[in-house]
Amino acid sequence: MTENARTDKAAGIAALRLAYQRDLAAGTDRFLAARRTDCPWCGSGRLAPRLRTTDLLQHKPGRFTLDQCADCGHIFQNPRLTEEGLEFYYRDFYDGLGEQRMSGTFGGRGAMYRARAQAMLPYDPAPKTWLDVGTGHGHFCASARAVLPGTSFDGLDFTDGVELAAREGRVDHAHRGAFPALAPELTARYDVVSMFHYLEHSTDPDRELRAAHEAVRPGGHLLIEVPDPESRYARLLGRWWLPWLQPQHLHFMPVANLRRRLTELGFTVLAEQHAEAHDPVDLLAAVWLALDHAAAREDAPWLPEPPGALRRAARAVLLLAGVPALVTATLLDRFAIRPLSHRLGLSNAYRLVARRE
Structure with missing residues (x-):
């Protein structure tokens, strides 16, 4: 900087x-x-x-x-x-x-976004219309175009990020507001509706699922990805497990619960994926969260006053000392755990593909 x-x-x-x-x-x-x-x-x-x-x-x-x-x-x-x-x-x-930090984080995850789009190919290789709910700044839609160049991608979010996504050309059309409130005007409009790490943020997941059923055309598909609360990491890492993400994440649904609810709403679950949805960052994130928690705080407007020079220096020293642990955690995440994540029960997310009957 x-x-x-x-x-x-x-x-x-x-x-x-x-x-x-x-x-x-x-x-x-x-x-x-x-x-x-x-x-x-x-x-x-x-x-x-x-x-x-x-x-x-x-x-x-x-x-x-x-x-x-x-x-x-x-x-x-x-x-x-x-x-x-x-x-x-x-x-x-x-x-x-x-905004700048999160835009950089999400903008650099193109391979993950393309893999999410590819999850739809066995069930609909050429959808005409796709709505990404909770799209943020539209980075998924921008990356998914490389997989589905003939698809029109719309984004929905309650923040002004979706309008920025439209201005930047990442989405074809921006819907700003709450999905359940907007669903009646989107009835049966979309071949695919996606919710990537969205349901856990919602105050009422059931209302969101009913809105999705309304927006997906009959025969169309719903693609959902959420944190997996049954991951062994959730207990092994405790409060340092990143997907807990308090206080933003309000609900964590075991996969059997979500499958059952989708069936009750009139969907048929076609695929359940765990290893494919796993994001190999658990150990790295846990080490970083612990270091960041132990270190003196960075300046933030919710602090009564800015930290002094001594506290800033102490933070820098502690974070520098933690670099070897961060590197080790990264290597374990990507090369030791990732290939075995599902077999070991460590996948931190799951993905469902469901068809509206």
Whole structure:
């Protein structure tokens, strides 16, 4: 980062600090709804805490609990963030201060995006229309064109990123808003609807699935990819397992639950993929999250004041000392674990392809 870039970033943080401090003056409990006593997936009252953690990525204040249903295995944030809480914790993650960083991260994953598009080829090798729900800045759609050059890709998201995607030509048409609210005007319009790591962010996954059933034409396909809460990494790595992503991820669905719900809605599940959906970053992310948690904080507008020179130096020393561990974790992720991820039960995600009957 150049000196000018550092100065601009510091000025941006300083400009936002007052608003964040006003938001935090009343504490973070107001960002949480009342605790549920029943499972939002099956209605059972047999709940038990699965994980308690903090925001390990932005390090915004707050503590979060995931509960697990003893009957169906569904894991969900409880108490859940309110709409005000979701706005607070999403702010400056994908947009604002975090936009450039996240755009670089997502923009550099072309091979993964192309593999997702290729998952549809055995079932529809030439779809005419495709809607990507939760498209963000549209990087999946841009990469998928190399696999399906004759397909028209639309994007849907509730942030202004989807409008940026349209301006940049990554999507042919941008739909901005909540999918369930927009679904009636999209009825039976699409050959394929995709939801890549979207359902876990939604406040009501069942409403999103019903919206997908509405938007997919009869005979069309729904392509879903979500974190796998039954991955052994989820227990082995505990709070350092990246897919927990608190407080953004609200629901974690075991694959049997999602298959059953899709069948009830009138879909036929054609494929279930685990190894293909695995993203080989678990150990690297766990090491980084632990190092970042132990180190002094970087400056952020939700901190009362910028860290001093001594704290910044201490952070740099700790992160530098952690480089060998980060390199080792990367090598293990990519070359030792990845080929065996499904066999060892370590795949961190699963993908379903379903046809609307």
